[in-house]
Structures are given as C-alpha cells and as structure tokens.
Amino acid sequence: MDLSAINPILLVASLMVAATPILLAAIGELVVERAGVLNLGVEGMMITGAIVGFIVATATGSPWIGFLGAAAGGAALSLLFAVLTQFLLSNQVATGLALTLVGLGLSSLLGQNYVGIRAPSVPSIHIPVISDIPVIGPILFQHDPMVYVGLGICLGVWAFLKYSRAGLVLRAVGENHDAAHALGYKVIRVRVLAILFGGACAGLGGAYLSLVRVPQWTEGVTAGAGWIALAIVVFASWRPGRLVIGAYLFGGVTVLQLNLQLVNVPIPVEILSMAPYLVTILTLVLLSAGRGGAMGAPGSLGKHFHASS
Amino acid sequence: MKRRTLLASGAGAALAASLGLPLRAQDGPLKVGFIYVGPVGDGGWTFQHDQARQAVEAHFGDAVETIYQESVPEGADAERAITQMVLQGCKLIFTTSFGYMDATVNVAAQFPDVKFEHATGYKTAPNLATYDARFYEGRAVIGTIAGRMTKSNKIGYIGSFPIPEVIQGINSSFIHARKVNPDVEMVVAWAYTWFDPAKEADAAKAMIEQGVDVVMQHTDSTAPQAAAAEAGNVFTFGQASDMAAFKPTPRISSIIDNWAPYYIKRVQAVLDGTWESSRFWGGIGDGEVLIGDITEAVPAEVKAEAEALRDAIGSGAYHPFTGPLSKQDGSVWLAEGEVATDEVLSGMNFYVEGIVGDIPS
Numbered sequence: 001m002d003l004s005a006i007n008p009i010l011l012v013a014s015l016m017v018a019a020t021p022i023l024l025a026a027i028g029e030l031v032v033e034r035a036g037v038l039n040l041g042v043e044g045m046m047i048t049g050a051i052v053g054f055i056v057a058t059a060t061g062s063p064w065i066g067f068l069g070a071a072a073g074g075a076a077l078s079l080l081f082a083v084l085t086q087f088l089l090s091n092q093v094a095t096g097l098a099l100t101l102v103g104l105g106l107s108s109l110l111g112q113n114y115v116g117i118r119a120p121s122v123p124s125i126h127i128p129v130i131s132d133i134p135v136i137g138p139i140l141f142q143h144d145p146m147v148y149v150g151l152g153i154c155l156g157v158w159a160f161l162k163y164s165r166a167g168l169v170l171r172a173v174g175e176n177h178d179a180a181h182a183l184g185y186k187v188i189r190v191r192v193l194a195i196l197f198g199g200a201c202a203g204l205g206g207a208y209l210s211l212v213r214v215p216q217w218t219e220g221v222t223a224g225a226g227w228i229a230l231a232i233v234v235f236a237s238w239r240p241g242r243l244v245i246g247a248y249l250f251g252g253v254t255v256l257q258l259n260l261q262l263v264n265v266p267i268p269v270e271i272l273s274m275a276p277y278l279v280t281i282l283t284l285v286l287l288s289a290g291r292g293g294a295m296g297a298p299g300s301l302g303k304h305f306h307a308s309s
Numbered sequence: 310m311k312r313r314t315l316l317a318s319g320a321g322a323a324l325a326a327s328l329g330l331p332l333r334a335q336d337g338p339l340k341v342g343f344i345y346v347g348p349v350g351d352g353g354w355t356f357q358h359d360q361a362r363q364a365v366e367a368h369f370g371d372a373v374e375t376i377y378q379e380s381v382p383e384g385a386d387a388e389r390a391i392t393q394m395v396l397q398g399c400k401l402i403f404t405t406s407f408g409y410m411d412a413t414v415n416v417a418a419q420f421p422d423v424k425f426e427h428a429t430g431y432k433t434a435p436n437l438a439t440y441d442a443r444f445y446e447g448r449a450v451i452g453t454i455a456g457r458m459t460k461s462n463k464i465g466y467i468g469s470f471p472i473p474e475v476i477q478g479i480n481s482s483f484i485h486a487r488k489v490n491p492d493v494e495m496v497v498a499w500a501y502t503w504f505d506p507a508k509e510a511d512a513a514k515a516m517i518e519q520g521v522d523v524v525m526q527h528t529d530s531t532a533p534q535a536a537a538a539e540a541g542n543v544f545t546f547g548q549a550s551d552m553a554a555f556k557p558t559p560r561i562s563s564i565i566d567n568w569a570p571y572y573i574k575r576v577q578a579v580l581d582g583t584w585e586s587s588r589f590w591g592g593i594g595d596g597e598v599l600i601g602d603i604t605e606a607v608p609a610e611v612k613a614e615a616e617a618l619r620d621a622i623g624s625g626a627y628h629p630f631t632g633p634l635s636k637q638d639g640s641v642w643l644a645e646g647e648v649a650t651d652e653v654l655s656g657m658n659f660y661v662e663g664i665v666g667d668i669p670s
Contacts, residue, residue, distance in 0.1 A: 219348030269669035
C-alpha cells in the first residue's frame with residue numbers, strides 16, 4: 001500500500017468531472033419533482049441526449065452545438081412524457097419507465113453508425129493567473145466549461161426556487177395543485193415547462209458522458225447514471241444544495257475507490273465498489289435527519305391534475 | 310430489414326413455394342438463439358459474438374434462423390431470457406457470458422431436447438456444452454509488447470470480475486511483460502462490470518494519474534482507449550474486438566475473439582444430428598484468438614518479437630504458462646519446463662509471483 005501514489009489534486013479534479021453528468025440530470029429532475037411530477041425516464045432522456053449530442057457534435061464539429069442539440073433532444077423526448085401525463089393523464093410511473101425503454105431503444109437505433117467514431121474534443125478552459133494558483137487552480141479552474149455550467153444551473157435553480165415569484169408558483173403547483181389552480185395559476189403549463197427543463201438537463205448530462213467523460217458513443221453509455229440521479233434527488237430531500245453535495249460525494253467516492261484499489265488498500269474490493277452508494281445514501285440520510293423539519297416530498301408529487309377535479 | 314427487401318423476400322419465398330422447390334419441408338429452419346451480456350454495438354465482446362452470429366446466418370442461409378437478446382443481466386433474470394428463447398422455438402442456444410452459467414444449467418435441465426452452449430463456464434450436461442477461448446495466449450503477446458513499450462514501468466489492468474478467465478489474463482500478461490522488462494509492475498482495478506463506459510474511463514484515468522502508461526483491459530467498451538487518447542503518451546490494446554478506430558495510438562495492438570468457426574461448426578453438428586456435449590477451448594492455433602494489427606508506434610524489433618511469440622504459441626511450441634513459475638506467496642507452482650494443465654487454468658484463483666495486491670474473493 002502506497003498512498004503517496006494518489007495525487008489528491010488530480011483526485012479532486014477528476015471527482016468534479018465524474019459528478020457532472022449525474023449533477024446535471026439530477027438538478028433537472030429536482031425541478032420536475034418540485035413541480036409535482038415524477039418522471040422516471042431520466043435514464044432514457046440522458047441517453048437520448050448522449051446520442052443526439054454526439055451526432056450533432058460530429059456533424060457540426062462543434063461540441064457546443066452538440067450540447068445544445070442534446071438539450072433539445074432530451075427536451076423533445078420529455079415532451080412526449082408531458083403530453084402523455086399532463087394532457088392524456090397517463091400513469092406517471094409507468095410512462096416514465098416506458099420513456100426509459102424508448103430512450104434506450106431510440107438511442108441505439110440513432111447511434112448505429114456512430115460506434116467507434118471520435119467526437120470533437122472539448123477543450124478545458126485555461127484562464128491565466130487563477131488557473132495557475134497552486135492546488136486550487138488545477139482543482140477548480142482547469143475544467144471544461146460544462147463543469148461550471150452544471151454548477152451554474154444548480155445555483156440558478158436554487159435562486160429561482162427560493163427568491164423568484166415564478167419559483168414560488170412552481171413550488172405551489174408541486175405542493176398542492178388544487179390550491180394553485182384555485183389561485184389562477186396554470187398548473188399544466190407550469191408542469192410542462194418543468195418537464196421540458198428536466199429533459200434538457202438530462203440531455204446535457206448524457207451529452208457530457210458521450211462528449212467529455214467517456215468521450216465517444218457506445219450503446220448503453222449511461223449505464224444506469226439516470227437512476228442514480230433519481231435517487232440523489234430523493235436523498236437530497238429535493239434541495240439543490242444537498243443535491244450538489246450528493247452528486248459530488250457519489251462522483252468523489254467512485255473515483256476514490258478506483259484509486260484506492262490501484263494502491264492496494266487492504267479493504268475488500270467489494271466494499272470499495274459499494275462505497276459510492278453507501279456513502280452517498282448515509283450522508284444524505286444523516287443530513288436530512290439532522291436538521292429538524294427537513295422537507296419531505298412535494299405534496300402533489302406523482303398525482304394527476306385535471307381542472308375538473 | 311427494409312420493407313422493400315421484406316416484400317421481395319416474401320415474394321421470393323412465395324415464388325419458390327409455388328414452384329415446389331424444397332423449402333425444408335419438415336419444420337422450417339433451425340432456430341438458433343444468442344444471449345448477449347452487452348449491446349451489440351459495444352465495439353468489444355458482444356460485438357464479436359454478433360459478428361459470428363451474422364457469419365452463421367451468411368453461411369447457412371435459409372437453413373438457419375438466428376435470434377438474439379442483448380444486454381441481458383447476469384443472474385436470475387437470465388434464466389427468464391433463456392427460457393423465453395426456448396419457448397420461441399430455439400433448438401440451439403448460445404449464452405455468451407460467464408455469469409449465465411447457473412441460469413443455463415437450470416434451463417438446460419428443464420429442456421433436454423434443446424442444445425445449450427455456454428461461453429467461458431465450466432459446468433456441462435448432456436445437452437449443455439461449454440466453449441471458451443484461450444485469451445491468455447493473446448495476453449502473453451500483448452504483455453510482451455506492454456513490457457517493451459512502458460517507460461514508467463507501470464502497467465494498468467482493468468479487470469471485470471475476479472473469475473479464472475480474467476485472472477489467467479492478468480497472470481499471463483504480467484509474466485510476459487516481466488520477462489522482457491524485469492522492472493515492470495502491474496496495478497489492477499476491478500470494475501465489477503463487463504460494460505460501463507464511464508466507469509472504465511474513470512479506472513483508466515485513475516491509472517494514468519498514478520503514472521501508468523500502458524493500460525490493458527478485460528472490460529468490453531472502448532472508453533479506456535478514449536481516455537488514453539485524451540491523456541496522450543499512453544498505450545492500450547483492443548479487447549475482444551480490434552477497436553481499430555484508435556489506431557495507431559493509443560491502440561497499438563489487440564486481441565480479437567473470433568467465434569465464427571466454432572459457431573458454424575456447432576450449428577452444422579445440430580443440423581447433422583451429431584451434436585454432443587463437449588468442452589472446447591480454442592486458442593491462437595485454432596484461429597479463435599487473433600492478434601490484431603501491431604501499429605507503427607511499436608518498434609520493428611518489438612513487433613517481430615511479439616509475432617514470433619504469437620507463432621510459437623500458435624504452433625504449440627510454447628505454452629504461456631511454462632515453469633519455472635511461483636505463486637504470489639512465493640510457493641512453487643510449476644517446476645522448470647512444467648506446463649500448466651487446463652484443470653488448473655480453468656480454476657485459476659491466484660496471482661503469480663510479483664503481482665501486488667489480493668484477488669477479491
């Protein structure tokens with residue numbers, strides 16, 4: 001065992017990269033759930049975003065247009081979910097699961113001609129002066145821009161939910177859609193917009209996998225990341241701040257356990273492999289148990305709304 | 310199949326029927342099923358099995374019909390998937406991953422009339438054969454190249470599951486890397502998955518951050534190749550499939566699984582009624598393990614050395630596990646000139662001397 005082989009600076013830097021796809025998908029789902037909709041199709045929207053982003057990026061040569069395409073692709077798939085659940089009142093759980101299956105199938109169909117192709121690379125930002133600060137520079141300021149976009153979206157969502165009027169309306173719709181409707185808010189419209197936002201974020205998260213983290217297209221590239229994002233939303237008790245902690249913790253322990261394996265730490269590999277899940281669940285449970293009056297699920301989560309009821 | 314070709318083939322079949330051509334009158338074509346652990350587009354293990362399936366279709370034409378199911382989880386659900394294939398009328402079923410072993414055994418016991426072939430396992434039955442490839446022969450060749458190419462003397466190995474097939478590969482590549490470079494060390498990371506591109510990329514990146522400059526993998530995606538390409542100055546080897554998109558670097562050679570000859574042989578045996586349960590373990594000499602193109606990034610003398618080793622293994626002149634070899638704890642495993650038996654290899658659960666770390670139990 002030689003722990004000195006692990007470079008803590010590189011470790012923290014790669015943790016941020018490992019966490020970003022989950023973070024993006026989870027923050028989108030958080031908004032969806034805060035509006036009272038349970039969309040279990042995150043995995044499907046992520047992988048659709050991954051392939052659409054990859055196709056657009058290779059076609060245009062620009063990863064940024066690729067990310068835009070991915071967001072559009074994820075949002076397009078989520079629109080299907082929105083139409084089915086908000087207008088046709090189908091069961092949200094079943095529709096979400098079906099959306100995952102559709103996304104997986106659709107992506108492998110779209111991706112047939114893209115296996116083994118290299119994507120245009122995403123350059124890391126290198127800002128003079130602050131990038132060169134020892135320790136902090138490589139950890140915080142030498143990433144690709146999407147890492148910051150992910151954090152920026154989280155910050156934006158937090159501010160939106162906490163301080164803006166529109167955020168208050170969204171939360172009202174999620175907590176009690178009948179009351180919100182009685183006050184004259186357009187429940188369906190708010191929810192459709194939230195679902196589209198969730199789809200776009202999941203698409204971005206998927207494209208981050210296929211364009212930055214892996215970076216290439218292989219079928220099943222998300223390999224369950226969407227489900228982890230869903231779990232993190234719940235364990236973060238629907239709060240953006242905790243969600244960032246959860247995603248970074250998960251990404252961090254994922255990277256750390258591989259590093260520990262490589263230096264032969266005398267801990268069984270099975271336990272190391274389990275660690276990301278265990279640590280994330282434990283921490284978030286402790287976080288929400290520790291503070292009194294921790295917020296639970298939005299009151300109308302997963303319930304149908306129809307103006308007649 | 311495009312609708313037009315579907316119509317055309319339908320018309321063709323109708324025409325053939327009306328002309329009274331022999332269309333295998335008794336009960337239609339032989340239906341052959343394949344259970345895959347990953348998607349057919351993984352670019353690695355499953356991709357190669359699917360290539361072989363297509364070779365079977367091309368070889369037998371209308372006499373055989375194949376179906377497959379991809380991304381079947383290893384474990385209890387596999388039993389359902391295999392049973393489903395039996396109920397769909399398959400008379401021969403290939404289950405193409407180690408983790409399907411018990412599921413295949415259980416289903417085979419229920420349907421004695423159906424023939425089963427399980428890849429890389431060790432349990433057989435009268436209607437259940439096993440087949441495997443001597444990947445460790447290929448690992449010996451790329452281990453030699455890795456030992457010559459590393460500058461940091463640190464080779465990384467991304468393992469999937471701690472099963473004999475993978476451990477053989479780790480040992481074989483380490484033995485041959487060290488033979489040409491006594492300073493070589495090997496670090497092993499267990500991914501506990503056959504296919505998870507993000508995790509494989511993470512493992513490769515973690516290795517590279519720790520100073521590894523040659524990465525080998527026993528997982529199925531091309532993600533480690535992409536991670537190495539990004540890092541630069543890191544070499545990799547294609548696994549299961551050629552992974553030619555990453556030539557000339559980082560991918561400097563590859564081990565290719567070529568299942569087509571075996572599949573064709575076994576399907577033929579069922580058609581002829583001569584199928585019997587057996588254990589087949591083919592290697593370089595049988596054409597089941599191929600060494601992919603060694604790129605120009607490898608110096609000519611190293612390439613020649615690797616090819617000579619490949620040919621010696623192929624002709625049977627050299628066995629990758631030839632003594633003297635010791636186990637990790639220093640106890641003698643093989644005496645001078647002694648060759649490992651297939652029984653020991655197929656249950657291999659120990660590292661050879663020089664590899665640091667424990668195999669997860």
